[in-house]
Amino acid sequence: MNSQFNFRFSALLILLVATLVTACKKGDNVVPSPDLGAQVAGTYTYSELKTGGKTYPASDTNLKGTIKLTRQTATTVAIQLAIVHKATNETFADDAAEDVEVVESGIGNIELHYNGDTIAKIKGTKISIEGEDDAGTLFTLFATK
Structure with missing residues (x-):
């Protein structure tokens, strides 16, 4: 039961990190219009x-x-x-x-x-x-x- 908990926790943690990394990259891709x-x-x-x-x-x-x-x-x-x-x-x-x-x-x-x-x-x-x-x-x- 302990290994099943660790697997779920690890999967949830990986999903959370992936979401945060993807969210951060969106703001970096915005290129301001040239003047x-x-x-x-x-x-x-x-x-x-x-x-x-x-x-x-x-x-x-x-x-x-x-x-x-x-x-x-x-x-x-x-x-x-x-x-x-x-x-x-x-x-x-x-x-x-x-x-x-x-x-x-x-x-x-x-x-x-x-x-x-x-x-x-x-x-x-x-x-x-x-x-x-x-x-x-x-x-x-x-x-x-």
Whole structure:
């Protein structure tokens, strides 16, 4: 009778320990959501222009400026685009928006959405913004953090 009691006690003890270990592991597996707003926030300096199927470094263009992203929440930023012509300081691209949604779009890729449209893409430390100039020519601006 004593051995039967020990067996039941041992089985109950093993079951209790297994339950406690499993319960503790659940809390450890919770991964907090990344703060994408903080991750992308910063000043990006104009670095390249892609147009007509060719990519030109900033030094080969007549443009200069920055794209500034300011964290508002973990999933939103404000954006300030300030790109001007080097020679005249005339505005080439000057725009701003708040409550721009920051969305992961794949491993290492982030998109900025505004009013349902993708307005910029970020990969690593490089942001790209597509646009169209006054003559209707499509271009992509790149800036690096």
